[in-house]
Amino acid sequence: EIVMTQSPATLSVSPGERATLFCRTSQSVRGNLAWYQQRPGQAPRLLIYDASTRASGIPTRFSGSGSGTEFTLTISSLQSEDFAVFYCQHYNSWPPTWTFGQGTKVEI
Amino acid sequence: QVHLVQSGPEVKKPGASVKVSCKVSGFTFTNFGISWLRQAPGQGLEWMGWISAYDGNTNFAQKFQGRVTLTTDTSTTTAYMEMRTLRSDDTAVYYCASLSAGGDFDYWGQGTLVTVSS
Numbered sequence: 001e002i003v004m005t006q007s008p009a010t011l012s013v014s015p016g017e018r019a020t021l022f023c024r025t026s027q028s029v030r031g032n033l034a035w036y037q038q039r040p041g042q043a044p045r046l047l048i049y050d051a052s053t054r055a056s057g058i059p060t061r062f063s064g065s066g067s068g069t070e071f072t073l074t075i076s077s078l079q080s081e082d083f084a085v086f087y088c089q090h091y092n093s094w095p096p097t098w099t100f101g102q103g104t105k106v107e108i
Numbered sequence: 109q110v111h112l113v114q115s116g117p118e119v120k121k122p123g124a125s126v127k128v129s130c131k132v133s134g135f136t137f138t139n140f141g142i143s144w145l146r147q148a149p150g151q152g153l154e155w156m157g158w159i160s161a162y163d164g165n166t167n168f169a170q171k172f173q174g175r176v177t178l179t180t181d182t183s184t185t186t187a188y189m190e191m192r193t194l195r196s197d198d199t200a201v202y203y204c205a206s207l208s209a210g211g212d213f214d215y216w217g218q219g220t221l222v223t224v225s226s
Contacts, residue, residue, distance in 0.1 A: 044203075091211035
C-alpha cells in the first residue's frame, strides 16, 4: 500500500505571500497525483490532477509539479479564500483504490 | 451542471446500521463510478469504497470490507452507502464523489453527518 506523507502539517503565511506544500509517496506513482482544497465546513474541491493540470475553474495562482515520489503544490500569492486544508491523493487504477495524505493546513 | 445531493444527517446507536443516499444529476450516471469517503471530526479524508454505476463492480478499503455495502439505482441515478454494526468511531461526515475519466474526484456531495452515540 502506498503511503502519502504531506509536509508541513501547518503552514503559517500572510496574504500575498507564496506558499509551497509538499507530498511524498512511499513508492513511485509516476504523475498520478491530485491535490484538493477543503475550506472549513465544505466538501473538498479538486485543484490539480495528473500532478500539474489545473482542474476546471481553478485560478492560475495554483500550480502543481513533480513526478515519481516528490510533488509540490504552489500557491503563488495567497488570497484570503485560500486559507484551508490541502490534501494530496493518489489513484491506483486496478483494483481501484485511492489514498490521501494527512493534509496541510494553510493558516494566517 | 453536475450535482451530487446527499441525504440528511443521521443519529444512530452503536450496533445499528445507516444508509446514506447520493442523488446524481447533470451527467450520464452509468458512464462513471462513485466513491464514498469519510472524515471524522478534525481528521483527514479516508476513502471507503468505489462502485461502478455501469456494472455494479465494487472495491473497498480493507477496513470497510464486509461492513459496508455500496449500491446504485440507475432508474433514479442514486448511489447508496450502507454501513452496519456502527461504532462510536464511525461518527464522521460521509461524502460521495464522482470520478473523472482520470480517476480523480471532480464532483462531491455536500456531506452527510452520521453520529453514533448511545
